[in-house]
Amino acid sequence: MTDPPQVYASADVVAFVIADIAIILLVARAVGWLFVKAKQPRVVGEIVAGILLGPTVLGGTLAKAATPDAPAVDGSGLVNELFPLQAFSVLSNLGQVGLVFFMFLVGLELDQRLLKGRGRQITLLALAVVIVPIGFGFLVGAVLDSATWRPEGVDYTTFSLFLGAGLSVTAFPVMARILQEKGLIATQMGALGVGAAAAVTVLMFLVIAAASASAEGSGVVEQVGFKALLTVAFLAVLAFVVRPLMSFVTRGWREGGSLGEILGILLPLALLAGLAADQIGINALVGGFLFGLAVPARPGLSEAVIERMEEAVVLFLLPIFLAVSGLRTDFRLLELDMVVGLLLFLALMIIGKWGVGYVVGRGVGLASHQAHTMGVLLNCRGLLILVVALIGLQLGVITSEMQLVFVVGAIVTTLMTGPLIDHFLAKEPVPAEADRRTSGVSILDRG
Numbered sequence: 196m197t198d199p200p201q202v203y204a205s206a207d208v209v210a211f212v213i214a215d216i217a218i219i220l221l222v223a224r225a226v227g228w229l230f231v232k233a234k235q236p237r238v239v240g241e242i243v244a245g246i247l248l249g250p251t252v253l254g255g256t257l258a259k260a261a262t263p264d265a266p267a268v269d270g271s272g273l274v275n276e277l278f279p280l281q282a283f284s285v286l287s288n289l290g291q292v293g294l295v296f297f298m299f300l301v302g303l304e305l306d307q308r309l310l311k312g313r314g315r316q317i318t319l320l321a322l323a324v325v326i327v328p329i330g331f332g333f334l335v336g337a338v339l340d341s342a343t344w345r346p347e348g349v350d351y352t353t354f355s356l357f358l359g360a361g362l363s364v365t366a367f368p369v370m371a372r373i374l375q376e377k378g379l380i381a382t383q384m385g386a387l388g389v390g391a392a393a394a395v396t397v398l399m400f401l402v403i404a405a406a407s408a409s410a411e412g413s414g415v416v417e418q419v420g421f422k423a424l425l426t427v428a429f430l431a432v433l434a435f436v437v438r439p440l441m442s443f444v445t446r447g448w449r450e451g452g453s454l455g456e457i458l459g460i461l462l463p464l465a466l467l468a469g470l471a472a473d474q475i476g477i478n479a480l481v482g483g484f485l486f487g488l489a490v491p492a493r494p495g496l497s498e499a500v501i502e503r504m505e506e507a508v509v510l511f512l513l514p515i516f517l518a519v520s521g522l523r524t525d526f527r528l529l530e531l532d533m534v535v536g537l538l539l540f541l542a543l544m545i546i547g548k549w550g551v552g553y554v555v556g557r558g559v560g561l562a563s564h565q566a567h568t569m570g571v572l573l574n575c576r577g578l579l580i581l582v583v584a585l586i587g588l589q590l591g592v593i594t595s596e597m598q599l600v601f602v603v604g605a606i607v608t609t610l611m612t613g614p615l616i617d618h619f620l621a622k623e624p625v626p627a628e629a630d631r632r633t634s635g636v637s638i639l640d641r642g
Contacts, residue, residue, distance in 0.1 A: 201279060220510075226244040249523070250272070256275065260280060295480055325363045336354050353410045361584070365548065370572045373612065523598065524599055
């Protein structure tokens with residue numbers, strides 16, 4: 196019989212949270228700085244920082260909260276002493292709030308005019324780089340048919356759907372940041388990439404909804420269809436209710452004016468949009484992004500909001516989310532007989548995104564180097580695959596070993612992105628009017 200986690204007084208929990216945040220920020224900053232110096236995304240450094248603070252390096256185990264199927268389990272060792280369950284839960288929630296605000300900033304910064312007239316291209320790209328990886332999920336699910344990867348009691352369909360969701364992930368906030376940094380956000384390829392990645396994210400969470408329905412024994416088609424209808428209704432509310440409301444709220448804004456009252460309305464509404472999306476089943480981060488899109492463009496407003504929020508979101512809240520994801524990862528679980536499965540999963544990740552993105556990109560009119568660039572951008576997993584992995588663990592449809600594979604995929608595909616983009620973009624003329632401003636929507640190279 197296992198012991199339950201130790202229960203601390205409220206004052207002690209607060210002390211742990213404060214100390215843990217300080218440790219996370221210092222380590223994330225240091226490791227992120229090293230990765231930036233190596234011309235790699237800061238996000239990978241911050242993921243690695245979480246791993247360095249976790250069981251892989253410090254040893255021991257984190258405590259686990261009770262679930263409907265299992266009692267709470269106490270942790271052990273130094274990692275449990277530093278991050279007891281009550282404090283870890285607070286950190287996890289803080290990270291989720293940060294993710295919603297981060298996606299709100301991404302949506303706020305995106306110029307929607309660039310998406311007009313590209314519906315067919317975006318739809319074809321998004322569908323292709325989701326449908327093929329889902330098929331790959333069923334393929335790799337048949338190969339990884341053991342207790343190492345699939346928890347006992349989870350059926351093949353549920354497991355394969357979830358693997359398909361992981362294979363279909365695209366880190367569209369990272370994509371948007373890369374395109375902006377390279378001066379290509381105001382180009383055909385930039386608009387196509389961001390639009391496709393946003394659509395992919397919604398589709399991917401619908402696949403997760405299907406996996407959840409399968410895990411619960413309810414009708415997959417009915418559940419996904421219902422959530423798709425709710426998603427359409429959510430989009431309609433944002434377009435026909437929230438957007439006019441935001442137009443009214445921001446009507447008096449003048450560049451250089453006070454942001455206090457506007458932010459006082461935008462921030463809670465971003466959280467409510469995240470809550471609505473979470474309840475629908477397409478994840479809170481999608482709600483934050485879509486709410487950002489619903490805020491009408493006003494001269495200087497997006498820039499002012501981003502400038503005001505960037506330090507708190509990018510330098511404070513996001514590293515907490517990434518550290519929490521890293522802390523849940525234990526590379527000590529990696530054994531020699533797992534390497535083949537790991538490499539197969541990584542290969543299918545790359546083929547399903549880069550390969551498929553290239554073929555479809557050529558089909559919708561992109562030049563060869565642009566199609567390669569599109570495929571590489573779609574292949575970048577960034578932080579979103581960490582969200583998928585955490586959902587999988589919470590649902591009990593993947594093992595800790597499988598979650599480790601997801602984390603390795605996040606690191607490898609994100610590390611690939613920068614050098615490959617530089618290689619293919621060497622052939623792309625950069626428009627003189629391109630916006631090269633370094634915005635707050637950045638987890639790649641903040642110095």
